[in-house]
Amino acid sequence: MMLMNNKEKLRKAGLRPTKQRMIIANILLNGINRHFTAENLQNEINSSGNSMSIATIYNCLKKFRNCGLIKQVESSKETAIFDTNIDQHHHFLDEETGELIDIENEEINLFKLPEIPKGYMNSGVEVLIKLKRQN
Amino acid sequence: MMLMNNKEKLRKAGLRPTKQRMIIANILLNGINRHFTAENLQNEINSSGNSMSIATIYNCLKKFRNCGLIKQVESSKETAIFDTNIDQHHHFLDEETGELIDIENEEINLFKLPEIPKGYMNSGVEVLIKLKRQN
DNA sequence: AAGTAGTTTAGAACGATTTCAAAGTAAAAA
DNA sequence: TTTTTACTTTGAAATCGTTCTAAACTACTT
Ligand SMILES: [Mn+2]
Ligand SMILES: [Mn+2]
Ligand SMILES: [Zn+2]
Ligand SMILES: [Zn+2]
Numbered sequence: 001m002m003l004m005n006n007k008e009k010l011r012k013a014g015l016r017p018t019k020q021r022m023i024i025a026n027i028l029l030n031g032i033n034r035h036f037t038a039e040n041l042q043n044e045i046n047s048s049g050n051s052m053s054i055a056t057i058y059n060c061l062k063k064f065r066n067c068g069l070i071k072q073v074e075s076s077k078e079t080a081i082f083d084t085n086i087d088q089h090h091h092f093l094d095e096e097t098g099e100l101i102d103i104e105n106e107e108i109n110l111f112k113l114p115e116i117p118k119g120y121m122n123s124g125v126e127v128l129i130k131l132k133r134q135n
Numbered sequence: 136m137m138l139m140n141n142k143e144k145l146r147k148a149g150l151r152p153t154k155q156r157m158i159i160a161n162i163l164l165n166g167i168n169r170h171f172t173a174e175n176l177q178n179e180i181n182s183s184g185n186s187m188s189i190a191t192i193y194n195c196l197k198k199f200r201n202c203g204l205i206k207q208v209e210s211s212k213e214t215a216i217f218d219t220n221i222d223q224h225h226h227f228l229d230e231e232t233g234e235l236i237d238i239e240n241e242e243i244n245l246f247k248l249p250e251i252p253k254g255y256m257n258s259g260v261e262v263l264i265k266l267k268r269q270n
Numbered sequence: 271a272a273g274t275a276g277t278t279t280a281g282a283a284c285g286a287t288t289t290c291a292a293a294g295t296a297a298a299a300a
Numbered sequence: 301t302t303t304t305t306a307c308t309t310t311g312a313a314a315t316c317g318t319t320c321t322a323a324a325c326t327a328c329t330t
Binding site: 072073074075076080081092093094095101103107108109110111112113114116117119120121122123124125126127128129130131132133134 | 207208209210211215216227228229230236238242243244245246247248249251252254255256257258259260261262263264265266267268269
């Protein structure tokens with residue numbers, strides 16, 4: 001598990017390890033957690049000496065998300081924000097800048113959760129703590 | 136307080152009670168909590184026998200939000216979702232349909248919140264419980 | 271009543287994302 | 301290998317939600 005390379009990760013997820021997907025996997029799946037937009041990613045691809053159509057970037061991000069390799073953050077910003085941290089976790093949100101900061105799952109303790117509506121099951125709990133600058 | 140009509144609410148919020156704002160206030164500020172998009176609202180305005188430019192609807196929603204008469208929900212949907220429930224509260228999200236269901240603030244108990252980053256203050260906590268259809 | 275500042279409007283513009291259809295490539299079959 | 305097949309990438313056009321523009325309108329003040 002710890003030793004699986006990106007090509008293997010893509011294969012395991014059922015995705016062909018194309019040149020473009022490998023470029024993106026090499027940027028995103030390196031163990032460093034981050035939040036980013038499609039445009040952020042394109043800039044990184046460009047500065048790594050590669051280039052990629054924005055359509056391909058969106059295609060890949062959607063595939064990666066649907067395979068569970070990345071997540072998309074719930075955000076009321078106009079631009080979609082993705083997250084390489086796929087573990088259940090929470091966020092601080094700087095309302096002024098839109099910056100997100102991870103909160104590890106263990107740092108929040110929820111007790112007394114409401115009853116799940118009939119016919120549904122809990123598929124993940126996310127806590128968002130909004131921040132404003134002090135004073 | 137309980138007896139304040141919509142015209143007074145707008146005045147108190149510093150907004151001129153124009154014909155258009157009153158039409159929207161009459162739909163939204165009737166004490167029934169709901170989640171809606173700009174398009175949802177336009178449809179309701181139309182079926183109430185009125186009509187309004189979509190630009191005006193966006194203008195109003197932004198003013199109402201900035202005055203605290205409504206809130207905007209954090210959502211990764213492409214379309215902005217607004218909420219007439221301005222009290223701090225939480226949501227169930229049906230991931231399949233995008234439907235939101237309110238959870239009263241008292242129905243969730245958070246203890247052990249993480250330390251707020253230096254220079255910031257907590258400006259609101261929102262819990263999202265994602266739901267998927269059982270089985 | 272006249273002045274003014276704020277508001278509404280249709281339509282154009284915008285930015286993010288998706289679609290399109292043609293060309294390219296990875297995997298499977300022969 | 302070569303051939304075949306299905307999947308992927310691409311740039312350009314299209315779409316969609318939202319904002320901008322500037323002219324007409326209206327609520328409030330004087
Ligand atoms: Mn969004
Ligand atoms: Mn948009
Ligand atoms: Zn995160
Ligand atoms: Zn709500």
